[in-house]
Amino acid sequence: MKVAICTDEQEFRENRILDKSWAKKFPGALWVSFLADSLKRKKIEVVTGDIALANIQFRGWNPKEVLVIQGLDAIHGKQLIKLGAKPFILMGFESPLYAPNFYDNLPKIAPQFTHKILYSGAFKNFAAKKGLNHLAYFPSYTRNDIIRVKKWIGRKFLVMVAANKYFEVDFAKLPFFNPKRYLGPIKHRLIKFASPTKTIAYKNELISKRLEAIEYFGDLGLLSLYGHSWDSLDNLPLKWQKKLVKILKKLKPKIVEDKLKTISFYKFSICFENVSYPGHITEKIIDCFVAGVIPIYLGAPDIEKFIPRNSFIDMRNFNSWEKLHAYMERVDNSKALDMIDNGRRFLRSNKGGLYDQQRFANFVGKIVLTNSLTI
Numbered sequence: 001m002k003v004a005i006c007t008d009e010q011e012f013r014e015n016r017i018l019d020k021s022w023a024k025k026f027p028g029a030l031w032v033s034f035l036a037d038s039l040k041r042k043k044i045e046v047v048t049g050d051i052a053l054a055n056i057q058f059r060g061w062n063p064k065e066v067l068v069i070q071g072l073d074a075i076h077g078k079q080l081i082k083l084g085a086k087p088f089i090l091m092g093f094e095s096p097l098y099a100p101n102f103y104d105n106l107p108k109i110a111p112q113f114t115h116k117i118l119y120s121g122a123f124k125n126f127a128a129k130k131g132l133n134h135l136a137y138f139p140s141y142t143r144n145d146i147i148r149v150k151k152w153i154g155r156k157f158l159v160m161v162a163a164n165k166y167f168e169v170d171f172a173k174l175p176f177f178n179p180k181r182y183l184g185p186i187k188h189r190l191i192k193f194a195s196p197t198k199t200i201a202y203k204n205e206l207i208s209k210r211l212e213a214i215e216y217f218g219d220l221g222l223l224s225l226y227g228h229s230w231d232s233l234d235n236l237p238l239k240w241q242k243k244l245v246k247i248l249k250k251l252k253p254k255i256v257e258d259k260l261k262t263i264s265f266y267k268f269s270i271c272f273e274n275v276s277y278p279g280h281i282t283e284k285i286i287d288c289f290v291a292g293v294i295p296i297y298l299g300a301p302d303i304e305k306f307i308p309r310n311s312f313i314d315m316r317n318f319n320s321w322e323k324l325h326a327y328m329e330r331v332d333n334s335k336a337l338d339m340i341d342n343g344r345r346f347l348r349s350n351k352g353g354l355y356d357q358q359r360f361a362n363f364v365g366k367i368v369l370t371n372s373l374t375i
Contacts, residue, residue: 001044001065001066001067001371002044002045002046002047002052002055002061002065002066002067003035003039003044003045003046003047003066003067003069003070003088003368004046004047004048004049004051004052004066004067004069004076004077004080004085005017005032005046005047005048005049005051005071006048006049006050006068006069006071006075006076006077006080007048007070007071007072007074007335008071008074008076008078009026009071010070010073011026012026012029012032012048013048013050014050014051015047015048015051016046017029017032017033017048018032018033018046018047019033019038020033020254020331021351026145027138027140027282027283028093028138028139028140028282028283028357030139030142030357030362031139031357031360031361032361033357033359033361034047034357034358034361035364035365035368036116037129037222038151038361038362038365039365039368039369042369043370044369047307048076049068049070049074049076049077049079049080050076052066052076052080052085053076053079053080053083056080056083056354058340063080063083063085063133063360064084064085064086065086065112065373066080066085066086067086067088067089067368068081068084068085068086068087069088069089069090069091069364070087070089071091071092071093071094071108072091072094072099072168073101073105074094075100077222079264079357081112082279086114086370087112087113087114087121088113088114088115088368089113089114089115089116089364090109090110090113090115090116090117090118091117091118091136091194092116092117092118092119092122093136093138093282093338095273095274095275095280096197096198096200096201096275096277096280097167097198097201097202097205097274098167098274100197100198100201101195101196103122103196103197103209103220104195105126105128106122106125106194107125107126110125110126110276111126111127111130111131113131113281114130114131114132114371115132115133115134116131116132116133116134116366117123117135117136118133118134118135118136118279119135119136119277119278119280120135120278120279121277121278121279121280121281122279122303126209127318129159129270132218134323135279136279136356137281137354137360138281138282138283138286138354139189139355139356139357139360140282140287140289140290140356141283141286141290141347141355141356141357141362142146142356142357142358143358144305145260145290146290146344146347147260147261147290147292148292148293148344149337149340149344150264150265150292152267152333152336152337153333155264155265155266155267156224156265156267156269157169157222157223157266157267157269157328158217158222158223158224158228158265158266158267158268158269158270158328159223159224159225159262159266159269159293160210160213160214160224160225160226160227160269160270160271161221161226161227161256161259161269162210162225162226162227162263162265162272163205163206163228163229164227164228164230164232164233164235164236165228165229166207166235166236166237167201167202167205167207167274168202174181201275201277204275204276204277205275206270206272206273206274206275206276206299207231207274209298209315210272211236211240211243211244212321213270213272213321214244214247214248214251215243215244215247216321216325217245217270217325218244218248218251218323219247219319221250223240223251223270224266225253225254226250226253226254226255226256226259226262227253227255227256228255230248231252231253233245233248249312252319255344259291260287260290260291261286261291263287263288263291263293264292264293266293266369267293267294267328267331268293268294268295268296268313268328269287269288269291269293269294269295269296270296271284271285271287271288271295271296271297272284272297272298272299272315273298273299273300275299276298276299276300276301277299277300277301278300278301278302279300279302279306280299280300281300281303281306281307282299283298284297284299285297285299285312286310286355288343289311289343289346289347289352290332290347291346292337292340292343293340293343294312294313294331294339294340295311295313295343296312296313296315296324296328297310297312297313297314297315298314298315298316306351308342308346309348310339310342311339311342311343311346312339312343313327313328313339331335354361
């Protein structure tokens with residue numbers, strides 16, 4: 001039996017995701033190398049989807065002996081299944097804002113897989129009559145990542161680690177004499193209206209709230225901003241370009257080399273998801289617990305089902321940035337350390353451990369081994 005890890009991420013192909021030093025650079029990817037190591041000891045080979053296809057073509061692999069672990073609607077997974085490989089585990093760790101076609105097509109994709117690991121909101125999209133459904137807990141950390149909590153006094157105030165990305169293009173800026181520059185965005189808009197998932201996701205996007213946070217706290221000089229692509233704002237609507245251009249010159253955003261170490265020197269961290277969607281909880285809030293910083297969270301509407309309320313500041317409790325700011329100023333040493341300790345206790349709990357990459361690898365490995373016993 002073989003296992004094929006199928007993803008459309010170019011950086012993960014050619015078995016590169018199996019390399020721990022490489023996988024560690026990408027949030028939620030390290031578990032794959034853990035899985036490969038554990039299954040190797042059981043004489044089960046793990047490869048990426050492109051390598052599995054090549055082995056079938058050139059090395060005589062029997063596709064019926066290949067279990068497909070597929071991320072979203074990865075092309076190599078579909079190709080392997082078409083050849084006769086078993087659609088084994090379907091994973092959906094991307095948000096509907098950036099993978100709308102996957103969520104739209106879940107009624108067709110999901111039923112063919114034996115196991116589905118998806119965010120809670122996704123299970124409303126299809127009739128799960130066959131196989132087993134598992135809630136997705138984004139694999140975010142390892143026990144070795146946890147940083148010793150620093151003293152509250154002396155920390156810098158607020159940090160945000162987020163790349164400059166948006167979800168649509170401002171048409172007012174497009175030069176109509178250059179078709180190549182506006183046909184793409186037009187197609188993007190058409191997809192928006194053709195996709196039920198994207199229409200809903202646009203209404204619940206939170207990237208605009210991140211920009212609001214940059215505008216408010218950045219203007220006050222209270223924010224440190226890290227992330228890619230802030231040197232150009234051309235991807236943002238004109239209104240945001242005008243609002244942020246001077247603020248970003250003052251903030252001088254940097255690319256973070258070690259996120260956990262960097263944010264550990266701050267009191268608070270803005271960790272908004274890119275969309276509000278049930279169960280969609282990524283590494284953003286978990287990283288805060290690992291680094292010992294207080295998360296200011298906005299994202300999954302059912303967050304309290306997954307993360308204890310006493311471990312983060314819920315942005316939904318504030319109807320203005322001024323009120324949030326005033327609350328943050330009132331958080332003293334005792335209250336802060338108590339909240340941070342609550343986050344650390346959560347990581348040590350069984351529920352918090354569900355976000356551990358090693359534990360997730362063990363979970364997937366157990367499913368694979370159970371399947372091997374039934375063949």
